[in-house]
Amino acid sequence: xxxxxQDPGPxxxxxxxxxxxxxxxxxxxxxxxxxYRQDCRKEPKLLMSVYSSGNExxxxxxxxxxxxxxxxxxxxxSKLSDSATYLCVVNSNSNYQLIWGAGTKLIIKP
Amino acid sequence: xxxxxxxxxxxxxxxxxxxxxxxSPISGHTSVYWYQQALGLGLQxxxxxxxxxxxxxxxxxxxxxxxxxxxxxxELNVNALELEDSALYLCASAEDNGSPLHFxxxxxxxVT
Numbered sequence: 001x002x003x004x005x006q007d008p009g010p011x012x013x014x015x016x017x018x019x020x021x022x023x024x025x026x027x028x029x030x031x032x033x034x035x036y037r038q039d040c041r042k043e044p045k046l047l048m049s050v051y052s053s054g055n056e057x058x059x060x061x062x063x064x065x066x067x068x069x070x071x072x073x074x075x076x077x078s079k080l081s082d083s084a085t086y087l088c089v090v091n092s093n094s095n096y097q098l099i100w101g102a103g104t105k106l107i108i109k110p
Numbered sequence: 111x112x113x114x115x116x117x118x119x120x121x122x123x124x125x126x127x128x129x130x131x132x133x134s135p136i137s138g139h140t141s142v143y144w145y146q147q148a149l150g151l152g153l154q155x156x157x158x159x160x161x162x163x164x165x166x167x168x169x170x171x172x173x174x175x176x177x178x179x180x181x182x183x184x185e186l187n188v189n190a191l192e193l194e195d196s197a198l199y200l201c202a203s204a205e206d207n208g209s210p211l212h213f214x215x216x217x218x219x220x221v222t
Contacts, residue, residue: 032208043200043213044153087153091208097166098143098211102152 001026004090006101014109017078021104023088024070032091033071035062037084038103044087047073075106083108112137114214116201122220123191131186131217135203141165142184143204143211144176148197156199159184160207191221 005024013019025033033050048055050062050071061074071090075082085103092099115134123129135142144156155168159178167174173189182203188195198218202211 032210034210041198043216044211046210046212049210089210097155097158100153100155 003027003092003099004088004101006086006088006104008102008104010105010107012107012109013078015078015080018074018076019078019106020075021073021086021088021106022070023072023090023101024068025090025099026069027090027092027099028066028069030090030092032098033062033064034089035060035071035073036087036089038087039084047086078106078108080108080110082106114201114203114212116199116214116217118217119215120218120220122222124222125191125193127191127221129188129191129195129219131188131199131201131219132183133186133201133203133214134183135201136205136212139203139205139212140182141204141206142178142182143202144184144186145200145202146170146197147200147216148194153200157186188219193221195219196221 003026035047036044037047038044050064054063059076063072085105087103088101090099117132141160145153157176158166162178176186178184198216200216202213204211
């Protein structure tokens with residue numbers, strides 16, 4: 001089993017819809033969690049950190065479920081500009097190594 | 111505040127040559143990470159430097175090496191270039207362990 005797993009997609013979603021991604025991790029001692037977005041041939045950009053209590057930033061909501069060892073990202077009222085690959089990142093904690101998921105590709109259609 | 115800067119933006123080399131890529135972290139960040147991303151693929155961890163020391167390296171051959179300088183800038187060296195080394199090389203910095211990474215724009219290396 002991979003340390004961090006994501007559905008590779010692509011998710012094809014109409015503009016205005018709500019879309020949710022999950023990311024599972026294997027190390028129960030992991031402490032830090034992040035979501036990044038990466039546009040084609042560009043560098044990843046931090047979207048949001050994921051806190052234990054869950055957190056929201058505009059149309060984006062991130063949640064952590066420690067019992068089931070997954071984090072989620074919800075995008076409401078999706079825009080064409082949301083089309084990108086979404087990467088989850090988990091801190092392995094054993095050596096502070098950040099483990100990256102392979103990413104989920106999102107395509108928002110007009 | 112200046113972000114992570116990488117140079118050069120593009121680099122074209124021939125097989126067997128050596129490439130040097132440079133990275134300056136965000137001011138105050140002591141950790142520097144290097145990743146390789148081949149076209150259409152995910153990020154592959156290369157190296158992690160913190161406070162001038164190599165903390166961890168990914169599953170890459172020894173011809174991939176680097177160092178971190180006292181001012182926390184870093185250099186990635188790739189010797190004996192192979193065609194499959196063609197990729198986007200991304201540098202990222204972090205304030206401390208557990209903090210999110212902030213990436214530079216990358217160096218696109220093409221080996222012909």
